[in-house]
Amino acid sequence: MLEEEYNPPRQLPRHLRAASAPEPAFAYSIRSGTAADIPDMLEIYNHYVANSTVTFDEDPLTLREMRQRFAAAQKLGHPWLVAETPSHQVIGYAYVTPWRQRAAYRHTVEDSIYLRPASTGKGLGTALLGALVEASREAGIREIIAVIADRGAEGSIRIHERFGFQNIGHMGKVGYKFGRYLGTVLLQLSLKRARRG
Numbered sequence: 323m324l325e326e327e328y329n330p331p332r333q334l335p336r337h338l339r340a341a342s343a344p345e346p347a348f349a350y351s352i353r354s355g356t357a358a359d360i361p362d363m364l365e366i367y368n369h370y371v372a373n374s375t376v377t378f379d380e381d382p383l384t385l386r387e388m389r390q391r392f393a394a395a396q397k398l399g400h401p402w403l404v405a406e407t408p409s410h411q412v413i414g415y416a417y418v419t420p421w422r423q424r425a426a427y428r429h430t431v432e433d434s435i436y437l438r439p440a441s442t443g444k445g446l447g448t449a450l451l452g453a454l455v456e457a458s459r460e461a462g463i464r465e466i467i468a469v470i471a472d473r474g475a476e477g478s479i480r481i482h483e484r485f486g487f488q489n490i491g492h493m494g495k496v497g498y499k500f501g502r503y504l505g506t507v508l509l510q511l512s513l514k515r516a517r518r519g
Contacts, residue, residue, distance in 0.1 A: 348407075348444060352453045355402040355415060357392065362412035363404070364388045366436050375471045375504055376436075376478075378497040395419065400431065401457035405446055413441040416450040418458055421467050429464040435478070448481050455485055459513045466513065471497075472505040479507055487511045 355363070368382040395402045395417055402417040418431035435450050458466055468482045472492060483489075487509035495503035 348441075350405050350407055350413060350446065352403055352405050352449060355392065355404040355417070357389070359404050359412050359415070360388050360392055361385065363392075363415050363436075366412070366415065366438055369439065370436060375474050375497075375499050378471075378499055378504070380499060391417075391419070399461055400463075401454060401461055403450060403453055403457060405437075405441075405450055413438045414446050414450055416454040418454065418463065418466065421465070429462065430467065431458065431463050431465070432467045432469055433458075443477075447478070448484070451481055451485055455511065455513070459515070462515075464513055466511045468509040468511075470507045470509065472507050479509070482509045482511075485511060 364383060364385055367377070367388070370376045371379045371382050392402060398420070400418050400420075403415060404412050405414040406412050414435070414437035416433065416435040418433050421427050421430040421432050433451070433454060435447055435454070437446055437450075455466065466487075468478075468487055470478050470482070472494070488511070489507065490510045491508045492505060493508070494505040496506060497504040
């Protein structure tokens with residue numbers, strides 16, 4: 323069994339390294355994502371498209387679409403993080419996107435976290451969310467919204483609640499996938515400004 327370790331990313335601000343999260347039972351590090359990570363992220367995401375209701379997408383994302391999502395986040399200065407093993411295999415990623423397109427919503431985002439199936443249940447989602455919250459604070463984001471399927475994603479709801487996300491509502495039967503109607507649970511976290519100096 324590998325020694326438990328959490329290696330903070332070199333590219334992120336110093337205060338991110340102190341983000342509290344339980345140490346997982348396997349070695350990995352979290353860093354800022356790069357264009358080279360896109361094929362791995364696409365593979366991870368499309369697994370959930372095909373096999374779960376974690377995402378309401380029904381058709382696999384293309385490489386071009388994933389590149390567009392990544393480029394849009396980079397243009398806005400929004401955090402996009404990846405977790406990788408010591409052998410540099412991407413095992414998860416997390417990012418935020420604008421909550422709505424109108425300019426008035428510019429300080430509010432929606433978060434997303436996806437892990438390789440073999441990496442779930444080991445604390446990685448918690449660590450990624452902690453790093454994403456801190457990176458979002460550093461980027462000047464004020465509000466993070468989590469939109470989570472109301473069936474099959476109870477673990478995701480619990481992880482968000484641990485970080486202080488508050489349940490702000492439930493929308494029933496707003497999605498339809500795999501022959502059934504699905505709802506979403508909405509959670510919100512208000513961020514304080516990062517301390518400078």
